[in-house]
Amino acid sequence: MTVLWHTSEDDSIQQFEPRANPEHTSDEAFVWAIDAEHMPAYWFPRDCPRGTFWAVAETSEEDVERFLLGDPSPRVHLVQGGLARSDAFNARRRIPTAA
Numbered sequence: 001m002t003v004l005w006h007t008s009e010d011d012s013i014q015q016f017e018p019r020a021n022p023e024h025t026s027d028e029a030f031v032w033a034i035d036a037e038h039m040p041a042y043w044f045p046r047d048c049p050r051g052t053f054w055a056v057a058e059t060s061e062e063d064v065e066r067f068l069l070g071d072p073s074p075r076v077h078l079v080q081g082g083l084a085r086s087d088a089f090n091a092r093r094r095i096p097t098a099a
Contacts, residue, residue: 005034006093006095007034009045044077048080050077050079
């Protein structure tokens with residue numbers, strides 16, 4: 001079973017309410033969610049300049065050595081200086097499986 005997450009800068013959300021995104025061409029309402037593998041890319045507020053990377057099956061041994069110091073297991077998150085603070089993280093909530 002796929003676990004889905006919702007991240008938001010608004011930590012007061014009590015219930016997920018589907019809504020349309022005015023910037024998309026579809027008027028269909030959704031609860032925006034991300035899978036567990038990609039969720040860490042959304043830990044930070046959307047206006048926080050950042051980059052994130054990790055090894056996947058296709059990552060060469062040379063790249064694992066060069067970018068991950070030979071260990072393919074970590075994720076790396078780079079945040080612009082001055083923005084890495086404890087209150088800069090988005091709220092994260094697991095989407096109920098019945099949703």
